[in-house]
Amino acid sequence: MGMKNKKWKKIAQHTIMIIFTLIMIYPLVWMVSSSLKESSSVFVDAHSLIPDGWHFENYITGWKGFGGISFSTFFVNSAIISVVATIGSILSSTLIAYGFARVKFAGKNIWFVCMMLTMMLPFEMVMIPQYIMFNKFNWIDTYLPLILPTFFGIPFFIFLIMQFIRTIPTELDEAAKIDGCNTFQIFYRIIVPLIVPAMMTSAIFSFYWRWDDFMGPLIYLSTPEKYPVSLALKLFSDPNSVTNWGAMFAMSTLSIVPIFVIFFLFQRYIVDGISTSGLKS
Amino acid sequence: MLPKREEQATTTVPKVSPKPKHKQMEPLKPARRKVKKDNHNTTGYLFISPFLLGFFTLTIFPILYSLYLSFTDYDLMGTPSWIGLDNYVRMFTDDPTFWKSMKVTFFYAGIAVPIRLVFALLVAMALNKIVEMVGLYRTLLYLPSVVGGSIAVSIMWRQLFGNDGAVNSILGALGLPTHSWLGDPDTAIWTLIVLYGWQFGSSMLIFLAGLRNIPKTYYEASSVDGAGPVKQFFIITIPLLTPVILFNTIMQVIQGFMAFTPSFVVTNGGPVNSTLLYVLYMYQRAFEYFDMGYASAMAWVMLVIIAIFTALIFKSSPHWVHYESDNK
Numbered sequence: 001m002g003m004k005n006k007k008w009k010k011i012a013q014h015t016i017m018i019i020f021t022l023i024m025i026y027p028l029v030w031m032v033s034s035s036l037k038e039s040s041s042v043f044v045d046a047h048s049l050i051p052d053g054w055h056f057e058n059y060i061t062g063w064k065g066f067g068g069i070s071f072s073t074f075f076v077n078s079a080i081i082s083v084v085a086t087i088g089s090i091l092s093s094t095l096i097a098y099g100f101a102r103v104k105f106a107g108k109n110i111w112f113v114c115m116m117l118t119m120m121l122p123f124e125m126v127m128i129p130q131y132i133m134f135n136k137f138n139w140i141d142t143y144l145p146l147i148l149p150t151f152f153g154i155p156f157f158i159f160l161i162m163q164f165i166r167t168i169p170t171e172l173d174e175a176a177k178i179d180g181c182n183t184f185q186i187f188y189r190i191i192v193p194l195i196v197p198a199m200m201t202s203a204i205f206s207f208y209w210r211w212d213d214f215m216g217p218l219i220y221l222s223t224p225e226k227y228p229v230s231l232a233l234k235l236f237s238d239p240n241s242v243t244n245w246g247a248m249f250a251m252s253t254l255s256i257v258p259i260f261v262i263f264f265l266f267q268r269y270i271v272d273g274i275s276t277s278g279l280k281s
Numbered sequence: 282m283l284p285k286r287e288e289q290a291t292t293t294v295p296k297v298s299p300k301p302k303h304k305q306m307e308p309l310k311p312a313r314r315k316v317k318k319d320n321h322n323t324t325g326y327l328f329i330s331p332f333l334l335g336f337f338t339l340t341i342f343p344i345l346y347s348l349y350l351s352f353t354d355y356d357l358m359g360t361p362s363w364i365g366l367d368n369y370v371r372m373f374t375d376d377p378t379f380w381k382s383m384k385v386t387f388f389y390a391g392i393a394v395p396i397r398l399v400f401a402l403l404v405a406m407a408l409n410k411i412v413e414m415v416g417l418y419r420t421l422l423y424l425p426s427v428v429g430g431s432i433a434v435s436i437m438w439r440q441l442f443g444n445d446g447a448v449n450s451i452l453g454a455l456g457l458p459t460h461s462w463l464g465d466p467d468t469a470i471w472t473l474i475v476l477y478g479w480q481f482g483s484s485m486l487i488f489l490a491g492l493r494n495i496p497k498t499y500y501e502a503s504s505v506d507g508a509g510p511v512k513q514f515f516i517i518t519i520p521l522l523t524p525v526i527l528f529n530t531i532m533q534v535i536q537g538f539m540a541f542t543p544s545f546v547v548t549n550g551g552p553v554n555s556t557l558l559y560v561l562y563m564y565q566r567a568f569e570y571f572d573m574g575y576a577s578a579m580a581w582v583m584l585v586i587i588a589i590f591t592a593l594i595f596k597s598s599p600h601w602v603h604y605e606s607d608n609k
Binding site: 013014016017020021024025027028030031034043045046047048092095096098099100103104105106108111114115118120121122124125126127128129130131132133135149151152153158183184187208209211212214215219229230231233234237239245248249252253255256259260263267270271274275276 | 321322324325326327328329331332333334335336338339340342343344346347350357404407410411413414418419420421422423424425427428430431432433434436437438439440441443445446447448449450451454479483486487489490531535538539541542545546560563564567568573576577580583584587591
């Protein structure tokens with residue numbers, strides 16, 4: 001009797017979870033399915049997830065982009081910005097995290113507090129003065145305002161990597177010191193190989209943020225040839241000018257493919273990273 | 282005194298760059314002893330020098346500069362002209378749109394943030410109970426958060442709730458009345474709230490990790506004492522999760538106040554400014570009207586609001602946040 005009850009309870013649990021999960025991912029599936037529908041019939045029986053045939057030509061049409069610039073350009077632009085900015089973020093954040101986590105120096109606590117406050121300071125609050133500053137440098141319509149700041153470290157990643165370094169026993173550092181390593185050698189011979197997972201997590205987040213970044217390109221870039229996918233997609237989808245809905249959904253879908261691929265390849269790093277970031281504060 | 286150190290640190294930067302050349306180690310020995318005497322100050326500042334550089338040029342200077350700008354009239358041409366408190370006076374007494382955006386933002390954050398957190402907690406608890414297929418559910422439920430920041434999702438949302446969109450299509454198929462979700466000032470903001478709540482994945486993962494940290498023995502012991510699941514939820518789960526809840530709440534509140542992309546893409550602030558979130562209005566002031574002084578004043582007002590909120594949450598935390606070590 002008890003066993004049977006348990007079994008029914010389990011079935012009920014899973015039924016609820018499955019229905020709930022399906023509702024939650026419905027919008028994403030709907031987007032993909034709309035990208036395969038015939039353009040004129042996207043909004044006929046709009047909710048349907050089964051396309052009327054497989055209209056892959058939406059992808060070919062959409063890829064042509066607008067104003068003679070194809071999505072190849074936009075994807076390359078996004079890739080350049082995201083990859084360079086990610087390299088910058090990780091290199092600098094790792095150095096800084098090591099300094100905060102392992103080196104003793106005067107004023108460390110003050111700077112650490114400054115770093116944590118910076119972490120909570122939203123970009124939007126310094127957006128205007130930064131824009132004026134970069135404008136003075138004649139950096140508008142270049143990638144510099146989007147990329148250069150990442151080379152000064154990203155507080156969230158610094159924090160994440162610091163938490164990771166703290167789990168490494170200091171005995172390792174001391175042993176290396178006895179073997180004649182100086183602080184820099186301890187850093188790149190002992191610590192860096194051990195914190196690769198935290199660096200990976202940070203790199204994935206950094207890539208996501210840069211790939212999705214919309215406000216930065218929106219205020220800094222004015223030449224369409226320089227647009228990343230996010231900004232290009234916004235223009236491409238302008239409700240007043242869109243005629244080919246299938247193509248719009250197709251490009252929307254493609255724009256998140258890199259995010260999906262990275263997610264499924266490195267899921268473990270992402271889940272671990274998020275779980276620890278919220279716990280050890 | 283402190284800025285001096287910072288200068289010191291930055292002036293030593295060039296010394297490190299040729300470091301890799303020193304790999305042979307031999308000529309380095311006397312220098313190493315010197316570093317030790319130095320109490321590692323040089324080394325420490327060297328490591329954090331990128332942060333210090335960025336902190337002063339991209340955080341401190343801009344914040345102070347924007348404070349100055351907030352007392353000026355500046356359209357990006359020419360030089361800022363000092364007008365004292367005029368921007369603030371105009372904002373508080375003579376700009377209904379400012380108050381509208383403030384109201385919309387508080388309404389949005391005040392509803393969307395709790396919805397996301399409650400959702401995240403409930404789903405995390407459900408996942409914590411289930412043994413089979415947890416990984417699959419977790420992955421699928423986290424997906425909306427993974428892609429949520431993208432423009433594609435905002436565009437998709439706009440079509441989903443559009444007049445011919447999937448939501449109306451479903452309602453129609455069920456024989457229910459359809460609605461102009463994005464055209465009605467009363468419902469447009471709700472589409473954005475639902476969009477925010479839908480991306481509960483990251484909070485869910487944090488809660489799930491927090492739940493897994495609670496020792497099973499606590500529940501077993503309280504079961505013996507006769508506590509039911511509801512009582513256990515309130516006397517064990519919630520108190521032990523409070524540190525995680527604190528962290529989540531602060532981050533989500535800031536994120537909620539700063540939301541921009543959804544209102545920019547899904548509704549562009551309309552209809553009749555019913556979804557004009559604060560940052561969107563600030564953006565319009567700065568980059569559509571080139572009213573840099575006014576926009577800077579807006580940024581400062583929001584900064585103060587966020588600071589007050591964060592301080593209140595932190596200040597109140599000793600009363601409700603329970604740290605494991607308090608017990609021992």
